[in-house]
Amino acid sequence: MKETESTFLALINQHKAIIHKISKMYMKDLEEQRDLFQEIIMQLWKAYPSFKGKSKFSTWMYRVALNTALIYFKKDNRKVDKSPLDENIDIIDTDESELKEEKLAYLYKAVNELNSVEKALIFLFLENQSHKEIAENLGISEVNARVKLNRTKEKLQFIIKKNGYEF
Amino acid sequence: MVMNFDDLKKEWSADSGQEINISGNMLKIKQARTPIDIIRRKMKHEFNYQIAAIIILALFPYLFGLSDEMKMIYFVFYTIICGFTAYYFVKFFKFYKNAYDMSMDSRKNILWFYYEMKMNIELYKALTYIITFISVSFFAVYLVMEKTSIYSKIMTNISPIYLLINCFVSILIIGVITELWAWRYYGRYLKRLKKVVDELDYED
Numbered sequence: 001m002k003e004t005e006s007t008f009l010a011l012i013n014q015h016k017a018i019i020h021k022i023s024k025m026y027m028k029d030l031e032e033q034r035d036l037f038q039e040i041i042m043q044l045w046k047a048y049p050s051f052k053g054k055s056k057f058s059t060w061m062y063r064v065a066l067n068t069a070l071i072y073f074k075k076d077n078r079k080v081d082k083s084p085l086d087e088n089i090d091i092i093d094t095d096e097s098e099l100k101e102e103k104l105a106y107l108y109k110a111v112n113e114l115n116s117v118e119k120a121l122i123f124l125f126l127e128n129q130s131h132k133e134i135a136e137n138l139g140i141s142e143v144n145a146r147v148k149l150n151r152t153k154e155k156l157q158f159i160i161k162k163n164g165y166e167f
Numbered sequence: 168m169v170m171n172f173d174d175l176k177k178e179w180s181a182d183s184g185q186e187i188n189i190s191g192n193m194l195k196i197k198q199a200r201t202p203i204d205i206i207r208r209k210m211k212h213e214f215n216y217q218i219a220a221i222i223i224l225a226l227f228p229y230l231f232g233l234s235d236e237m238k239m240i241y242f243v244f245y246t247i248i249c250g251f252t253a254y255y256f257v258k259f260f261k262f263y264k265n266a267y268d269m270s271m272d273s274r275k276n277i278l279w280f281y282y283e284m285k286m287n288i289e290l291y292k293a294l295t296y297i298i299t300f301i302s303v304s305f306f307a308v309y310l311v312m313e314k315t316s317i318y319s320k321i322m323t324n325i326s327p328i329y330l331l332i333n334c335f336v337s338i339l340i341i342g343v344i345t346e347l348w349a350w351r352y353y354g355r356y357l358k359r360l361k362k363v364v365d366e367l368d369y370e371d
Contacts, residue, residue: 005191012189020184035200038193043201045194047269064269067276070363073200073356103170104178117366120273125172126179139274144370153172166169 008048011057012041018058018127019044019065025111025119026069036072043068063137066123070116110159118152125149202356203280207263209352210291214259221252237313244305248298255294262287274367281360288353295345303337 012019023037047064051057111119117138124134135145157167198204224245228238262283269276310318321330 016187016189017184020187039200041193043269050270060270067269067273070273071201071277071280073202073205107175115366116363126176137272139272140367160170
């Protein structure tokens with residue numbers, strides 16, 4: 001058991017960015033992101049015995065993590081951070097690494113306006129998945145995945161532009 | 168600031184989440200918060216109350232001093248309720264223990280959750296209806312047998328049509344209360360899952 005646990009933890013640590021990004025995409029508030037992060041880890045651990053190594057660990061992980069995020073119910077009694085974007089991010093700072101972080105922060109903020117399936121589509125797209133892989137992960141046809149992804153990208157561009165940025 | 172998807176992809180890939188620590192403690196945490204886990208916990212909670220209610224119901228004939236004949240009839244009704252509750256308990260136990268597979272594709276996964284939950288909520292509603300109607304039937308028998316004067320007063324003073332309308336309205340009220348209760352307690356979880364399935368299926 002201990003060995004299984006440490007193997008699992010090593011694998012999770014290698015791919016923790018997946019969970020981290022999904023949590024940030026699906027939850028606005030930091031506390032809620034932590035809760036979802038923990039929930040995904042727990043669901044992965046529960047499902048781990050079913051992982052037979054037929055596919056890559058990351059492929060299996062995408063599914064479990066995304067499925068968890070899609071059906072996750074956040075706790076009701078939690079204050080949600082509704083502060084506007086400008087208060088959280090210093091726009092004037094032009095240092096390159098901070099600019100990159102800033103872009104990602106704006107991306108996450110814009111993604112908040114998407115529905116849960118659109119979030120999944122954008123996530124898989126940013127993870128460099130092909131239309132075929134996106135379709136397989138979500139259980140929809142490849143054509144539908146392509147159409148939905150294009151629409152979601154347009155919607156995301158619109159949201160970012162609406163916030164005053166060039167795209 | 169100018170953004171485009173290629174840049175975003177690069178920055179996205181560069182975010183490796185190195186600052187996050189994952190320890191073994193995270194595997195031993197809390198209760199899961201998938202809708203099915205939430206519903207299972209709620210149903211388990213309600214089921215405990217049902218068991219307590221059934222135990223208390225067994226004492227009713229003694230508390231209300233029913234006649235021996237009435238006690239026998241009461242326990243016939245009581246046994247039927249216990250039988251239905253036991254059946255529900257077996258089904259609920261299966262639902263409670265049934266493991267789910269989160270590694271299916273999202274559509275299959277959500278549909279599995281949706282129908283599993285829907286079936287169990289319907290079962291829960293059916294049990295509520297059955298118990299209510301058995302209780303009402305017992306009360307009717309009780310009126311006929313033990314409270315003959317009240318029964319005959321009802322039968323002589325109230326027209327059969329009015330009685331039928333009353334029965335119909337009572338059934339309707341029981342139905343509405345059961346549906347509202349189930350919706351308030353469990354409906355929003357189903358609604359949320361249905362919304363995700365609809366979003367996945369939507370094509371125009």
